Amino acid sequence: MREERFRRVAPSLVGVFVAVLIALNVVTSLLLARHFREDAAATSQLYSVVYAGLYSSRPGAEVKALFRMSEEVRNLGIPLVVTDVSGQVTATANLPFAAPLNDSLVRRFAAALDRENPPIVDSAFGIVHYGPMPVQRQVTVLVALQALTILVMTGLAVFAYRSAISAQRDRLWVAMAREAAHQLGTPLTSLYGWIERLRSRPDAVEGLADHLSADAERLDRVAKRFERIGNPVAREPIGLGALADRVAGYFRPRMPRRANPITIRVEASGPGPVVHGDPVLLEWALEALVKNAVDALQGRPGTITLRVGTTDDGRAELRVLDDGPGVTKDLRRRIFEPGVTTKQGGWGIGLALARRVVQEAHAGDLQLEPTDEGTSFLMRIPLVAHAA
Numbered sequence: 001m002r003e004e005r006f007r008r009v010a011p012s013l014v015g016v017f018v019a020v021l022i023a024l025n026v027v028t029s030l031l032l033a034r035h036f037r038e039d040a041a042a043t044s045q046l047y048s049v050v051y052a053g054l055y056s057s058r059p060g061a062e063v064k065a066l067f068r069m070s071e072e073v074r075n076l077g078i079p080l081v082v083t084d085v086s087g088q089v090t091a092t093a094n095l096p097f098a099a100p101l102n103d104s105l106v107r108r109f110a111a112a113l114d115r116e117n118p119p120i121v122d123s124a125f126g127i128v129h130y131g132p133m134p135v136q137r138q139v140t141v142l143v144a145l146q147a148l149t150i151l152v153m154t155g156l157a158v159f160a161y162r163s164a165i166s167a168q169r170d171r172l173w174v175a176m177a178r179e180a181a182h183q184l185g186t187p188l189t190s191l192y193g194w195i196e197r198l199r200s201r202p203d204a205v206e207g208l209a210d211h212l213s214a215d216a217e218r219l220d221r222v223a224k225r226f227e228r229i230g231n232p233v234a235r236e237p238i239g240l241g242a243l244a245d246r247v248a249g250y251f252r253p254r255m256p257r258r259a260n261p262i263t264i265r266v267e268a269s270g271p272g273p274v275v276h277g278d279p280v281l282l283e284w285a286l287e288a289l290v291k292n293a294v295d296a297l298q299g300r301p302g303t304i305t306l307r308v309g310t311t312d313d314g315r316a317e318l319r320v321l322d323d324g325p326g327v328t329k330d331l332r333r334r335i336f337e338p339g340v341t342t343k344q345g346g347w348g349i350g351l352a353l354a355r356r357v358v359q360e361a362h363a364g365d366l367q368l369e370p371t372d373e374g375t376s377f378l379m380r381i382p383l384v385a386h387a388a
Contacts, residue, residue, distance in 0.1 A: 246283070
């Protein structure tokens, strides 16, 4: 559901990031242009101050020029720390903090400036430790934002490409599923006719026609499930107790009874609780969980329990429990991923499909509960009153 939502808004996000990137480029260009203009003006001003002091015939002009040059440097916002040959701080300008000259914080700041720019050493004047102009930091931030925007846009482009490939593959699977459902229609009709003919025979094995009819109905439900793929999800009341009874009723006669028997129990107070959803898809998800429990008990006797109840926050619960060997620790994290299976020749899509049906089609949740023994899958779906 979230991924589908993200796919829908991805084009808008790309447009936003493109607009942001263009705006950043424009702002960066304007700042650089302004910086160069201001830098040229400031440099010209410094030169004029120096030349005015050097070539003036008035007494004390050099000292005045030095003070004016110092004032111009301060106006540029360049952080400066001046030290003598012994390392004592003699002057500072544009520090990001207030501190006396003899404070150790000023010396540490001078060392930090040296890591950005090599200091200017003059045997007569001392050592000048200087940092970048403020505009340089602004341009650096803008360049970083541009790089981040380009990175995000690249990620969105990759995601859009993969989404397009995935959507194309999904359309192919939908077409194949619908064609399979269509192809099942003719043999199913014929099968129902043969079952009715079998019922009319006086020497037919007792119960055989009923079992064949149940299998034919299951095939019919499977065909309807395939027809559901790619179509809007149905919304109708579903009693989880009745659903559990129906699924258990289908599996019971097909469980081993003599060697390593498997028992299926339903613990529900009635046909409810009632949720809104697609009965075909929800039955499909529950059958996948029961089938998983049957496979977990393969080769050993055991019990599968379908336990139905409600929660205090307005959700229906349906647990599928078995007393098999449980799920290994390394498999628990990946058990709902498509293709993950412990069966020889298994496809590993049953649990992934069940979670997708519960979460995306019914706004619920399907999780593997921690247990000391066996396995417990918990399905939670909003009740009708809370889902409306």
